[in-house]
Structure formats: C-alpha cells, structure tokens
Amino acid sequence: MREIKTFLAANDLQFGGLILDMATTQRFLARFPEPDALLDLDRWQAFEILAPETFAAMYRFTVRKQASRPI
Secondary structure, three states: OHHHHHHHHHOOEEEEEEOOOHHHHHHHHHHOOOOOHHHOHHHHHHHHHHOHHHHOOOOOEEEEEOOOOOO
C-alpha cells in the first residue's frame, strides 16, 4: 500500500477505492467501521497484514485526477 500512496502522490492522483468482493469488504468494515475507512490506504495496509491472502499478490483499485485548485 505504501507504493500505491507514493505513486498517487507523485502523479497528483486521488485514491478512489479498491475493487473487491463483498465478503472482503464486509470483513474490512467490521474491523474498520469509520465513515472514510474504505478510502484509507493505511487501514487497508493494516488489514492486509492481518489477512495477507486478501489481495493474492495483486491490487485492483481506481484513481482519479485531483481537482485543480482555483488561482
């Protein structure tokens, strides 16, 4: 997850979420019920440490370009 965070920051991208099955998402939310937890890469890293089989050596996620700030 740290590599993803670094990539996003270097490319001015915003994390849009992971693409996962509903069972994995529900397990994650049971552990991290906070409103924005699904978009928190630090929480996903903690979850992956607890359940290393979660991503089967591959991450699928979405990103979006961050909105430009008005001048």
